Amino acid sequence: MNIIETQDLTKTYGDFTAVSHLNLHIRKGSVYGFLGPNGAGKSTTMKMFLGLTHPTEGCFHIDGKTYPSDRVAILKEVGSFIEAPAFYGNLTGEENLEIIQKILGLPKSSVSDALELVGLTQFRKRLAKKYSLGMKQRLGLAGALIGRPPILILDEPTNGLDPVGIHEIRTLIKSLPQQYDCTVLVSSHLLPEVELMADDIGILNHGRLLFEGTMEDLKTSARSAGFPTDNLEDTFLAMIDEDNRRGGAGR
Amino acid sequence: MNLFSLAGVELKKIRRSKILLILLIPVIIMWIPSIINADMNFDTRGIPITPENNFFIQGFMGMVWFMIPASLVVGTVLLTQTERSNKGILKMLSLPVNTAKLCLAKFTVLILLAFAQMVMTIAAYYGSAAIASQMQDYSFFLNPLYVCRVVFSLYAGAIPMAAVFWMIANLIQTPVFSVGIGLASIVPSVLMINTKIWFAYPMSYPFYLLMVEYGRSAEGVYETQIAWLPWLPVAVLITVIALGIACVRFSATERR
Amino acid sequence: MTVALETKKLKRTGYFPAFLAGGLLASAFPLINMLVRAETFTTLPGDPFIILMDANWQMMAMLNILVCICGACLMYHTEYADNGAQKMDVLPVRTGNLFWMKFVIAALVLALMVAIETAVLAGCVIHWFPSYEFDALELLKSAGFQWFVTLPTVMLMLVIASACKNMWVSLGIGVILVFTMSIFPQDNLILSLCPFSSPYQTLAMAAESSRVLLFLGICTAETVAFGVLELVYQKIRRCAE
Numbered sequence: 001m002n003i004i005e006t007q008d009l010t011k012t013y014g015d016f017t018a019v020s021h022l023n024l025h026i027r028k029g030s031v032y033g034f035l036g037p038n039g040a041g042k043s044t045t046m047k048m049f050l051g052l053t054h055p056t057e058g059c060f061h062i063d064g065k066t067y068p069s070d071r072v073a074i075l076k077e078v079g080s081f082i083e084a085p086a087f088y089g090n091l092t093g094e095e096n097l098e099i100i101q102k103i104l105g106l107p108k109s110s111v112s113d114a115l116e117l118v119g120l121t122q123f124r125k126r127l128a129k130k131y132s133l134g135m136k137q138r139l140g141l142a143g144a145l146i147g148r149p150p151i152l153i154l155d156e157p158t159n160g161l162d163p164v165g166i167h168e169i170r171t172l173i174k175s176l177p178q179q180y181d182c183t184v185l186v187s188s189h190l191l192p193e194v195e196l197m198a199d200d201i202g203i204l205n206h207g208r209l210l211f212e213g214t215m216e217d218l219k220t221s222a223r224s225a226g227f228p229t230d231n232l233e234d235t236f237l238a239m240i241d242e243d244n245r246r247g248g249a250g251r
Numbered sequence: 252m253n254l255f256s257l258a259g260v261e262l263k264k265i266r267r268s269k270i271l272l273i274l275l276i277p278v279i280i281m282w283i284p285s286i287i288n289a290d291m292n293f294d295t296r297g298i299p300i301t302p303e304n305n306f307f308i309q310g311f312m313g314m315v316w317f318m319i320p321a322s323l324v325v326g327t328v329l330l331t332q333t334e335r336s337n338k339g340i341l342k343m344l345s346l347p348v349n350t351a352k353l354c355l356a357k358f359t360v361l362i363l364l365a366f367a368q369m370v371m372t373i374a375a376y377y378g379s380a381a382i383a384s385q386m387q388d389y390s391f392f393l394n395p396l397y398v399c400r401v402v403f404s405l406y407a408g409a410i411p412m413a414a415v416f417w418m419i420a421n422l423i424q425t426p427v428f429s430v431g432i433g434l435a436s437i438v439p440s441v442l443m444i445n446t447k448i449w450f451a452y453p454m455s456y457p458f459y460l461l462m463v464e465y466g467r468s469a470e471g472v473y474e475t476q477i478a479w480l481p482w483l484p485v486a487v488l489i490t491v492i493a494l495g496i497a498c499v500r501f502s503a504t505e506r507r
Numbered sequence: 508m509t510v511a512l513e514t515k516k517l518k519r520t521g522y523f524p525a526f527l528a529g530g531l532l533a534s535a536f537p538l539i540n541m542l543v544r545a546e547t548f549t550t551l552p553g554d555p556f557i558i559l560m561d562a563n564w565q566m567m568a569m570l571n572i573l574v575c576i577c578g579a580c581l582m583y584h585t586e587y588a589d590n591g592a593q594k595m596d597v598l599p600v601r602t603g604n605l606f607w608m609k610f611v612i613a614a615l616v617l618a619l620m621v622a623i624e625t626a627v628l629a630g631c632v633i634h635w636f637p638s639y640e641f642d643a644l645e646l647l648k649s650a651g652f653q654w655f656v657t658l659p660t661v662m663l664m665l666v667i668a669s670a671c672k673n674m675w676v677s678l679g680i681g682v683i684l685v686f687t688m689s690i691f692p693q694d695n696l697i698l699s700l701c702p703f704s705s706p707y708q709t710l711a712m713a714a715e716s717s718r719v720l721l722f723l724g725i726c727t728a729e730t731v732a733f734g735v736l737e738l739v740y741q742k743i744r745r746c747a748e
Contacts, residue, residue: 075347086338273679329675427581
């Protein structure tokens with residue numbers, strides 16, 4: 001069963017098409033890796049899911065609800081983390097989470113739970129503006145995970161983290177569906193990273209979906225299309241490159 | 252989530268912003284000349300007013316004309332910049348809250364700040380009245396009920412103006428413009444108050460109310476009755492329209 | 508060269524339009540005043556230009572000060588909002604120079620604003636006082652004086668804005684200063700020489716009490732002193748941070 005589905009989802013800014021006729025299918029209880037180079041339209045798609053930007057065309061359903069009529073209902077089920085960490089610099093990490101906790105109507109314990117989950121407990125009393133990039137990133141993640149929502153939308157959650165941090169967060173994301181039965185949509189521009197976390201992947205370039213399916217499907221289709229398959233990074237790069245060449249002519 | 256708990260959340264967001272300090276300083280400063288020139292209150296230049304009433308009205312003059320509107324403008328900057336400086340607004344928009352409610356909660360905080368300033372003003376008034384009384388050996392104290400009634404009527408008169416400033420802050424994303432328009436709109440209120448269409452200019456409401464109070468304590472200076480019509484309906488209309496526009500336009504650029 | 512760079516930073520911030528709008532708005536005061544109640548002024552004896560200055564300059568000066576406050580806040584807001592200032596700190600430029608360049612820009616746009624205002628005032632005089640003999644030198648002197656006595660305010664406000672990373676703090680301080688100086692009595696000489704108060708002084712007022720040179724001298728001193736203060740402050744901040 002698909003928990004998130006899009007139909008011909010399109011977003012244009014003036015004459016620039018950020019997302020073009022996207023048809024995504026995200027299975028309930030899976031980790032869906034959303035892959036693409038910078039500027040491919042990953043963030044725009046995620047922002048549309050969160051109602052931060054209106055689709056120009058097409059529609060999407062999240063858990064049977066549609067935007068914009070069920071905006072608040074959708075957001076109640078979604079924990080999100082959007083590109084640059086969004087927080088209040090004059091508040092401590094803990095206070096930032098308390099704000100989210102109050103708005104979501106969660107128990108007070110959820111704050112310490114979320115802090116623990118991302119490993120920020122020891123820095124909870126520090127002002128968010130004094131946080132390092134990695135800590136800000138973790139705070140953003142905590143804001144997404146708080147209350148353990150059934151759907152998580154994470155935009156490049158490992159950006160700015162050190163290798164240990166990346167590993168921790170990856171392991172955490174991977175374990176989430178089993179831990180509390182949620183669906184994760186996670187974006188990245190690194191294929192090896194997605195490979196380690198995701199059950200399904202969708203590859204986006206210039207706003208168009210190049211591929212959607214499991215990792216195995218990707219290998220099969222790459223092989224049949226003549227792309228290198230021994231190294232997935234090369235597969236990805238070759239696919240993007242091929243698309244850029246075709247797209248460059250067609251555009 | 253109801254408006255009040257949301258306003259509580261909004262209050263939390265402005266912790267450590269030093270806004271109360273910024274609101275307090277002018278409140279203290281405005282009484283300094285009043286204390287220094289306390290003896291001038293006895294020289295009423297033929298205006299039939301008691302020295303204690305004179306002290307009260309003159310002290311509040313600068314407050315209603317300039318400081319209440321200016322504080323509100325600074326308040327709107329605080330509220331918008333708190334959200335924008337670290338993109339806190341993006342997080343807020345991806346949480347299940349009604350944006351109109353969020354907008355109104357912020358407006359509530361704005362008028363709560365103004366309320367806090369009014370309470371500080373009353374305290375500062377009694378403090379300076381005490382000092383002036385000591386210096387001049389004359390009681391400058393007025394009945395607390397009277398003082399509170401006047402101050403809170405000034406406060407109520409400032410709410411439509413707050414709504415207009417809040418609308419401007421939401422309509423105009425460039426902070427310098429919203430602030431500039433807000434501050435510039437204060438200057439002509441002295442002129443507006445003497446025209447027939449003063450009721451259409453919310454920035455002059457508190458000033459008008461104080462002038463009526465002046466007229467009541469000193470015969471012949473100004474009107475003694477508040478002209479409720481057409482003022483009240485116009486004020487309500489302006490407030491509702493301004494808040495309506497503010498809610499519609501709230502965080503419009505972030506939701507492009 | 509750095510002036511050009513600093514000017515570039517202000518692109519699309521609304522800085523220049525704000526000053527232009529401020530100048531036009533301030534110019535509206537004498538115009539409206541004359542349109543509504545011209546006879547109040549035309550019947551007064553004396554130099555018509557001075558009559559109009561006396562009638563309108565208090566408000567116009569206040570608007571000028573407010574625009575200068577907004578301008579200073581904005582200049583440093585663009586620096587601090589996305590950590591531009593931090594980048595500037597690590598580039599091989601003297602931050603003190605950057606500050607002075609900002610002052611030069613602020614002073615130039617203020618000059619433009621005062622010029623617009625003086626031109627409109629002169630226009631009003633020519634239109635409503637047919638007997639008036641146009642004297643460009645007098646107008647220039649007046650505009651120059653009004654511009655010059657506003658400079659300490661511009662400088663001090665830039666110092667404040669550069670010290671506060673949060674715009675509402677610098678804005679709040681600026682607004683408090685305007686308010687403070689406007690409630691203190693204007694007839695006190697020392698107070699009238701202070702920044703945020705000196706812009707209200709008109710050339711005619713100063714000439715009457717033969718204090719023109721005093722004002723020019725003190726304002727120069729204040730402007731330079733605040734500028735030096737900023738340099739010292741930057742040194743201290745560098746050590747403290």
